[in-house]
Amino acid sequence: MTLLSELSSIFRHKQKSYKMVLILSMLEEYRNSQQQLLSFGQVAERFLSYYRMNEDTGNKVDIPPGGSAARWSTFSLTQTKSLLNTPLNALSAILDFNNDQQTITFKESIWNQLNEQELAELKQYAEQELEQYNLQLRTVFSLRQALEDTFNTYTSAKNEPFANHALGTLFRQAIPEYFRSQPFINENYKVQGSIGQGNWATIPWIAVLDRRITETTQHGEYVVYLFSEDMSSVYLTLNQGVTVPLRERGRRDGHHYLMQKVQEMRELLPLNGMQKDDNILLTTSGLGRDYQVSTVAYIRYDKDHLPEEDQLLADLENVMNNYKLYVDQVVGQTAEGDEELVEEIERPIPTDTLTVLERIQQIKAYIEQEGFHYPGALIENLYLSFKTKPFVILAGVSGTGKTKLVKLFAEAIGATSENDQFTLIPVRPDWSDPSDLLGYKDLSGVFRPGRLAEVLVEASTAENRHKPYFVCLDEMNLARVEHYFSDLLSIIETQKWQEERIVTSPLIHAKALNPEDRSIYGGLALPDNVYLVGTVNMDETTHPFSKKVLDRANTIEFNYINLMQYPGYEEPSEGTAVVPASNGFLRADYLQLVDAYPNYLELIQRTTEKLVTINEILEDIHSHVGFRIRDAVCFYMVYNQRFELLSENEAFDWQLLQKILPRVQGSSSSVKRALLGLMQVAVGKPLNMGALMDDASELTRKWGSRQSTEVAPYPQSARKIAFMIRRLEEDGFTSFWLS
Structure with missing residues (x-):
């Protein structure tokens, strides 16, 4: 095969069949239209038609993304377009997708090398890979073979790219689906596997959790397969989550708690056919050591002595029967009415039933279904901004859909104004202190709550803690933000973990209230399920932001407007179902860098090195x-x-645009020099600084348009910097906010 090198490995890693079907759909549309620039809508129709046709004829193909539809026959074209964002991102090196014009094509460099023979070979390549993939779906699954494959490939796989690796598919999809098909694992159980989160895990695992007592492997009791670090053995265990006990109690007391629970469960359960000693050996340190302490009982399988499939399943059923006996007694549902175990367990916060990627696809499909369209990757960026900090600023000219975006995003995950999980608070120009938001005591000493205080009270109740609440401060900078919002800004920085929740210092102190109000509002803080969004316009009627505000928010700018964008039309369908999200979808998982550092050391170091370079540029204008x-x-x-x-470059581009550039403003030559230094970072190559300090018009011409063909690591930031430099040269002053 003489296929181009750029095309010969595009299907090497595949979690789904989407990439292959997308390429085949493009090739079919090209044959039909004989145009290199293809209609994205037509390609999407062909993509959806493939799955519907195979579904109708009973052929085994991937099912629709979790939670979006039961069958491809009810999966809409709008949902399909949203789904295609995933393979489009994966194939971005060879494809050009214009979101505004809704066209798709191969990159010009690829078309220049393609001929009829190459196109035929690409079609043959995609069909062969797709057939092989679908054959695997039809093949009878073997747990024994899956364990063998892990033993034989995991160590070497850790030297390969993590994203889209076949082992990820095995652990996250194939094994869990196989377990769910077993008669002793019913709808009460959640099955999930992991080889790591962004980086390879030292100890890969597959867990079965009873939703009645836990939805997360961070705490509670569950069944889990744990592989030893050296891949010499795997343990089928009845185990406990370690993250929450160790975080709440510290390592020493946490280990004591886990070992005490081990003894209680060993005395309570029969555990026939299982080892009830402390000889499980996964690793010598770290999380593996914690797993060893938390193990109630186990069955060990050595790499060279794996039993047959029937025995593996019989062992799993035995462990599951012990687990069921324990859960039934905990929740008081044993057939014999055994209620001796009266231990109280706190109900865990439910976790999301969709993956993050599936959830974001569902959000996009819902927004498009409602007739709105936002630039590519904006929803991903908004989600990551919320996840990083519960305060986001949406800036831009009036009428670009800032407030609507927040409302639609919230609605897509089940937070609406009707159920009080979405609240719009218009900001008034005369707001001058926090009482306008939080409330005040009247002359009689009675506390009069502000609208925000009412939301915080409702979000803080036990029955609502797992639900996300959105508060949109509309036209936030009509008043000085630092005056009425200062308490919130300070409180955000006091976040800390307490009993598996993120808590802050109080916004309203109990001692300041009378006894009647104290029970409701006393000690009111910012719950970890409340997300604050400010929409802002920058004109002569509004106020600028201080660095105190900018430091605590991601600032997402809306200034590009495509008036030629029209609503799409589709035949009526059932539409995208709203699948309510739990707060875990948005809530932060890390509050301090040390929480994430061990698992993402290289990424954090790379990112910090980039910020050090940027700081050296910004120090001269005191904006570091x-x-x-x-x-x-x-x-x-x-x-x-x-x-x-x-x-990684796209993500850092958003952060350079949102966290760094809003800090830069001024009229001096030092500001221009700093902007040119940042431009060098954005374009990834040195510039003639001396000449550009005199006249940067050539640079701003290159980057001054969204239609620019220039290539750079951080193109969004480069365009914004070019705009800021042009403003400085033309007006003698520049700012991120000038429009």
Whole structure:
């Protein structure tokens, strides 16, 4: 095969069949239209038609993304277009997709080398890979073979790219689906596997959790397969989550708690056919050591002595029967009415039933279904911004859909104004202190709550803690933000972990209230399920932001408007179902950099090195960043890598645009020099600084348009910097906010 090198490995890693079907759909559309620039809508129709046709004829193909539709026959074209964002990102090196014009094509460099023979070979290549993939779906699954494959390939795989690796598919999809098909694993159980989050795990695992007592492997009891670090053995264990006990109690007391629970469960359960000693050996340190302490009982399988499939399943059923006996007694549902175990267990916060990527696809499909369209990757960026810090600023000219975006994003995950999980608060120009938001005591001493205080009270109740609440401060800078929002800004920085929740210092102190109000509002803080969004316009009627505000928020700018964008039309369908999200989808997982550092060391170091370079540029104009921004940028990058949403350069481009550039303003030559220094970072190559300090018009011409064909590591930031430089040269003053 003489296929181009750029095309010969595009299907090497595949978690789904989407990439292959997309390429075949493009080739079919090209044959039909004989045009290199293809209609994205037509390609999407062909893509959807492939799955519907195979589904109708009973052929085994991938099912629709989790939670979006039961069958391809009810999966809409709008959902399909949203779904295609995933393979489009994966194939971005060879494809050009214009979101505004809704066209798709191969990159010009690829078309220049393609001929009829190459196109035929590409079609043959895609069909062969697709057939092989679908054959694997039809092949009878073997747990024994899956364990063998892990033993034989995991160590070497750790030297290969993590994203889209076949082992990820095995652990996250194939094994869990096989377990769910077993008669002793019913709808009460959640099955999940992991080889790591963005980086390879030392100890890969597959867990079965009873939703009645836990939805997360961070705490509670569950069944889990744990592989030893050296891949010599795997343990089928009845185990406990270690993350929450160790975080709440510290390592020493946490280990004591786990070992005490081990003894209680060993005395309670029969555990026939299982080892009830402390001889499980996974690794010598770290999380593996914690797993060893938390193990109640286990069955060990050595690499060279794996039993047959029937025995493996019989062992799993035995462990599951013990687990079921324990859970039934905990929740008081044993057939014999055994209620001796009266231990109280706190109900865990539910976790999301969709993956992050599936959830974001569902959000996009919902927004498009409602007739709105936002630039590519904006939803991913908004999600990562929320995940990093619960305060986001949406800036831009009036009428670009800032407020609507927040409302639609919230609605797509089940937070609406009707169920009080979405609240719009218009900001008034005369707001001058926090009482306008939080409330005040009247002359009689009675506390009069502000609208925000009412939302915080509702979000803090036990029955609502797992639900996300959105508060949109509309036209936030009509008043001085630092005056009425200062308490919130300070409180955000007091976040800490307490009993598996993120808590802050109180916004309203109990001692300041009378006894009647104290029970409701006393000690009211910012719950970890409340997300604050400010929409802002920058004109003569509004106020600028201080660095205190900018440090604590991601600033997402809306200034590009395509008036030629029209609503799409589709035949009526059932539409995208709203699948409510739990707060775990948005809530931060890290509060301090040390929480993420061990698992994402290389990414954090790369990101910090970039920020050090940027700080050297910004120091001359006293706009350099501190640890708060360093940590926030690193968290954003970690979440992005963990959930595989954007490329690393795309993610850092958003952060350069949102966390760094808003800090730069002024009229001096030092500001221009700093902007040119940042431009060098954005374009990834040295510039003639001396000549550009005199006249940068050539540079701003190159980068002054969204239609620019220039290539750079951080193109969005480069365009914004070019705009800021042009403003400085023309007006003698520049700012991120000038429009």
